[in-house]
Amino acid sequence: IMPNGRVDVLFPNKYDQNNFMKGGKTYSLPTERSSTNYSLKVSSDRGREIILIVASDEPLPFLDSVTSQFSSIAFPYLMNDVRSLKGVIQNSMTNQNWNFGYTYFFANYNPIMGSFQINADRSATVYVDGLPRGTNPVTVDLETGDHWIYLENDKDLVYGPDIVHVSAGYTTKNYTLKPNYPYGYIEVTCQPNASVYIDGEMVGTTPYKDFARVGQHKIEVSKWEYHSASMTVTVSEGKTQTASFILQHKTEEEIKHDTNVLIMILGGTLLLIGLLVVLTMID
CATH class of the missing domain: 2.60.40.10 (Immunoglobulins)
Structure with a gap:
């Protein structure tokens, strides 16, 4: 992810098209399967460059538009605006198991950093500059300047997207989530x-x-x-x-009946747990 927000695809590429990786093995680019011994160079752009890895146990559908260009472009870009990346990945992989990892570095300058704490009135996943940073409250160290922020939870409650300015030192902001539906x-x-x-x-x-x-x-x-x-x-x-x-209060007989039912359910649950423990010990 370039400083200007453009998302380039480093791998797979024209020379390294087989992106199947085995778990527990360390890989470097170019891989041993590469047809050409290419090298990757840092651009002359000044800013933060993010390396994002998306992994799944199935092919990545959102890469189809990239791989189709390998005949003419060695390293095609996926999109011009990183703010669209979250939606593109999630929408194309709704039925797949997938995860991600990332790291970043600052190209051609040493930034002034600030700590930014993000709080919300409900539990939510926090996205900063298009990347998830955990569940609030979240404290992230960012270079001073403007950053893109977005929060969402599993109830379709969101905040943003919005631009926030991070200053040197420590900043705290509180956000209120609202539905993204009528x-x-x-x-x-x-x-x-x-x-x-x-x-x-x-x-x-x-x-x-x-x-x-x-x-x-x-x-x-x-x-x-x-x-x-x-x-x-x-x-x-x-x-x-x-x-x-x-609410209408139950009679003593009704309460007694409910209590007996509850005891039977709890007793059955404990019996099942006991049987599972015994079977585990036998195995």
Whole structure:
């Protein structure tokens, strides 16, 4: 990844087209399979150059546009803007197991560095200059200047993309994630307070308020020793849909029945664990 954001592909290339690698083995470029003893040189551009490695147990579909150019270009570039890289890789490899690694160096200058701490109101993966840097809170050492930042989590909540300026010293910023889809809000109250399930997934306890996709949702509340209750609501964009519940206490017989069922489930689980331990010892 060049200082100007262009993404060049170093490997595979015209001379080294076989990019199948064996685990546990160290490789260097050019590989022993290369048809030409080529060399790689640092460009004259001033800035940070990132070397990104993407690995998968299947061929990498996003490289098709690159390999098709090997007849005329030795080292084709993948794209002009690194900000598109995340989407290109993820969208082309949705059904594959893959991972990545990276390193970087500064070409033709010694930068002034700053520490930048990134916090968010929810757990999210933090991307800086197109590369994931972990789950917030994240502290990264960056050269002073402008950097591209993006946060996302598995609930389709995001912040950015945005440009932030990093200064020398230590900087902390807090971000609020918002949905990347049309949304409103669901607010749930209950007497007594109870666990909240939306569309079958536990999302918290009452009092509860959070984002929700536009459309219909089933809300259920439950609490030990009380009868569960549910209702279906329709969320409109930008609006808050409220759901209020008053739970009815169970009878002593119903509570006793629930307790016996719970004991039976726990007993069965412990028995299964015991059998697995014994089988493991026998093996």
